[in-house]
Amino acid sequence: MKKILYIHPEENIAYLIDRLENTEGDTLYLAADEYPELFMDAVNMKLLAREATVLEKRIVIISQNPTVLEMARNVSFDIIAENATELERQDEVSSNPIVAPTEQHSEQEQEESIPVRVIRDENIRIPSSYDEVLMSPPRDHDEEVRYNHPEKERSADVTYNTTPSSPERVMRGKSLLTTKFVIISFTTAAILAGAAFFILSPRLSVTVIPMKESLRFDFQAIADSKTSVLDVDKSKVPGQIITIEKEVNGEYIASAKQDTATKAEGMVTLYNEFSSSAQPLVKNTRLRSPDGKIFRLKGAVTVPGATVQGGTVTAAGTVETTVIADEAGAAYNIGSSSFVIPGFEGSSKFASFSAKSSSAMTGGGSGEGYVATADDIARAKTALQSKLTEETKGYVEANIPKGFVVLEGSATQRTPEFSANQPDADGKFIAHIKVTYDVFAFSENDIAALAEYHLSKKLLDARKALPGTRVITYEREAFGPNRETLSFTVKASELVEGAIDGQQIKEMLAGKGEVDIQKILSANDAIESAEATFWPFWISLAPSNPKRITITVVGS
Numbered sequence: 001m002k003k004i005l006y007i008h009p010e011e012n013i014a015y016l017i018d019r020l021e022n023t024e025g026d027t028l029y030l031a032a033d034e035y036p037e038l039f040m041d042a043v044n045m046k047l048l049a050r051e052a053t054v055l056e057k058r059i060v061i062i063s064q065n066p067t068v069l070e071m072a073r074n075v076s077f078d079i080i081a082e083n084a085t086e087l088e089r090q091d092e093v094s095s096n097p098i099v100a101p102t103e104q105h106s107e108q109e110q111e112e113s114i115p116v117r118v119i120r121d122e123n124i125r126i127p128s129s130y131d132e133v134l135m136s137p138p139r140d141h142d143e144e145v146r147y148n149h150p151e152k153e154r155s156a157d158v159t160y161n162t163t164p165s166s167p168e169r170v171m172r173g174k175s176l177l178t179t180k181f182v183i184i185s186f187t188t189a190a191i192l193a194g195a196a197f198f199i200l201s202p203r204l205s206v207t208v209i210p211m212k213e214s215l216r217f218d219f220q221a222i223a224d225s226k227t228s229v230l231d232v233d234k235s236k237v238p239g240q241i242i243t244i245e246k247e248v249n250g251e252y253i254a255s256a257k258q259d260t261a262t263k264a265e266g267m268v269t270l271y272n273e274f275s276s277s278a279q280p281l282v283k284n285t286r287l288r289s290p291d292g293k294i295f296r297l298k299g300a301v302t303v304p305g306a307t308v309q310g311g312t313v314t315a316a317g318t319v320e321t322t323v324i325a326d327e328a329g330a331a332y333n334i335g336s337s338s339f340v341i342p343g344f345e346g347s348s349k350f351a352s353f354s355a356k357s358s359s360a361m362t363g364g365g366s367g368e369g370y371v372a373t374a375d376d377i378a379r380a381k382t383a384l385q386s387k388l389t390e391e392t393k394g395y396v397e398a399n400i401p402k403g404f405v406v407l408e409g410s411a412t413q414r415t416p417e418f419s420a421n422q423p424d425a426d427g428k429f430i431a432h433i434k435v436t437y438d439v440f441a442f443s444e445n446d447i448a449a450l451a452e453y454h455l456s457k458k459l460l461d462a463r464k465a466l467p468g469t470r471v472i473t474y475e476r477e478a479f480g481p482n483r484e485t486l487s488f489t490v491k492a493s494e495l496v497e498g499a500i501d502g503q504q505i506k507e508m509l510a511g512k513g514e515v516d517i518q519k520i521l522s523a524n525d526a527i528e529s530a531e532a533t534f535w536p537f538w539i540s541l542a543p544s545n546p547k548r549i550t551i552t553v554v555g556s
Helices: 013-021 042-055 066-074 084-094 129-134 141-148 167-174 179-199 374-392 444-458 502-509 514-522
Strands: 004-006 027-031 058-062 078-080 116-120 203-210 212-216 219-224 236-253 256-272 279-281 286-288 294-297 301-303 307-309 312-315 317-328 338-340 353-356 365-371 404-413 417-420 428-443 463-465 471-479 485-498 527-535 549-553
Touching: 004 084, 013 042, 027 084, 042 058, 042 066, 058 066, 066 078, 203 502, 203 514, 219 444, 236 374, 236 404, 236 444, 256 301, 286 338, 301 317, 374 417, 374 428, 404 444, 404 471, 404 485, 428 444, 444 485, 502 514, 502 549, 514 527
Parallel strands: 004 027, 027 058, 058 078, 116 527, 203 549, 219 236
Antiparallel strands: 203 527, 212 485, 219 485, 236 428, 256 317, 256 353, 256 365, 279 301, 286 294, 294 317, 307 312, 338 353, 404 428, 417 428, 463 485, 471 485
């Protein structure tokens, strides 16, 4: 049964060659009479013969046109000088009916899992017969007529042998054409034909939109303050306890008055000219001024030893400290003065230890003044704690080093430290409260590493994660014994899309028709939708060469 290919009225040599490549069978029959111009061009026929040799296919030309038959013989094609339609009818009578090369399917029979649209690019200029003429060597129409009808009179510039009907005379007549003209014409035609073959060769462009979805991969994790190494298999990350202090203060009013007596205070410098050994002095050690007024050390202090050279003190050891009057009253608001230490009286140290003040003692007095009651102190403390809570919202998080995560409820507050000054003459006093937090934190990078590990176990080969789309939140945090560990749930999600293997798709589509292309693209679960465009618009098969198929992935 003969496989006869009929030529499309707008078909060019490039598309015909592509049809031969994609048509099964060792022997192919070409019906040339519908479009004989294609077979009257020497360049076209040589291209066709070359490709037939490469494809290892036998080509038989069916035509009743003498010129077509002669051109076919010139390139060693077999010929059949009959009507192709009648020949096919006779073939059908003697054998089984020819099965159409491509099974037709209705739209209802095509079960597509994804939308695949096939379109044709009609925005190109269809080659006309004038293009074929431009691609062919010039020839004289009258000479063709004379060639087909040797009995007619020929031009005077062509010489023949005495036998008019001999084909050898015709070929000798052609050989008289100018060699230069033939070479130039053939070269030009070959270049134009090659360019047309490349430009007009069938192509397929496929635009693909990958499948996108949000992938959830929640997992449990533990932060351990006793470890410094990340363990992805156990979902354990190093924990860290960070200490943060916060202090607030405020001005408040004392509500009570009472008779008050205040003691004068000031700064003195103690001198050691006794020896090179340091001398400790306890709290409340007495100092006496020349007029007999007693002041006491407000705290313990040690006076450094003197500098001694050759048994002689060359420089006294000194230290500065605060003293307070032994009694209340303005009488102790004395100016700068010198002091002795009565405790050393009667010993050798008495003359070698002394003290001096460089400024006046102040604060001594008596009379009525404001005092803060217990209720005043309680109100101040409550107000400061409320202020501390308000200002601490976000304060802890803001003071956590960059790159660390602190979960709600993971901060431990120590007992607040409260203090208040004595009210001034207007009854105002300043209260202070300081709180210390021990915050349990862990590294964002460690959690990211755990997320990558758990994502890799959920991600299929046909999917890939999109950078910058990961969302992580935490819940169900709980401390372990002694608050050394913190367990929690990581709720993670990431946008993933289908991984498109363009080269694999090209190879699968090569040489396929519209129906097969739709099936192949629909079966790919990495594709959300696709659009296939044939070029030129009249072709219906993808090129057999994957390099002439273009895959464009949208949105990646």
